[in-house]
Amino acid sequence: MVHLIPNLRRVALAHGLRVLGCPDYLLLGTFRRALSPWLDAWQCDRLLLTRHDWPSHCAFEADELATVAMATTGKQLDAVCAARTSPGTSGASDDPFAMIDDVATVHMAARILLPPPGMTAAAVDGDPVMDDIWPRLAALEKMLCMSSTTH
Numbered sequence: 514m515v516h517l518i519p520n521l522r523r524v525a526l527a528h529g530l531r532v533l534g535c536p537d538y539l540l541l542g543t544f545r546r547a548l549s550p551w552l553d554a555w556q557c558d559r560l561l562l563t564r565h566d567w568p569s570h571c572a573f574e575a576d577e578l579a580t581v582a583m584a585t586t587g588k589q590l591d592a593v594c595a596a597r598t599s600p601g602t603s604g605a606s607d608d609p610f611a612m613i614d615d616v617a618t619v620h621m622a623a624r625i626l627l628p629p630p631g632m633t634a635a636a637v638d639g640d641p642v643m644d645d646i647w648p649r650l651a652a653l654e655k656m657l658c659m660s661s662t663t664h
Contacts, residue, residue: 521626522583523551524654527560528646529582531653532589534569536561538578547575556657563656580628586650587627593646594620616647 526548530538538544539561548557573581594617 520654520657521623523657524650525583525586525623525627526551526579527556527582527653527657528589528650529585530560530578531564532585533572533582534564534567535571536567537571538582543575544578547578551579552657559656563653584628584630586646587624587630589646590620590623590627591630619647 530548538548539557545554545557552560
């Protein structure tokens with residue numbers, strides 16, 4: 514998980530775009546130009562192929578898209594972390610110090626790099642929280658690195 518930190522914004526952006534579910538964000542020039550600091554054209558094309566259905570329509574402007582996508586990933590990370598550490602859940606412990614593990618530490622580091630909570634009130638409130646988002650982010654990072662023209 515720690516190896517994700519240098520590329521976290523790019524991976525969080527890509528994951529957030531997938532969650533937002535609008536293909537126009539990856540197809541249209543205005544959105545691609547807004548995403549260009551993080552994703553090149555090859556990566557946008559590759560990311561577009563990672564999802565079979567793209568059920569949503571444009572809900573955000575190009576200038577706010579990157580922040581919203583990263584905040585969406587942050588919101589999902591927060592939900593997964595809250596589910597892991599909530600008392601009464603299978604992954605939680607009664608000892609408060611036992612809850613501080615590697616995943617929690619990486620989560621805290623990731624939150625520093627992503628937009629603050631609450632930035633996506635209207636983004637993806639109805640989306641289910643994934644059990645473990647970290648393997649998905651690692652796979653997405655690998656795919657983005659393999660398809661990058663700017664290694």
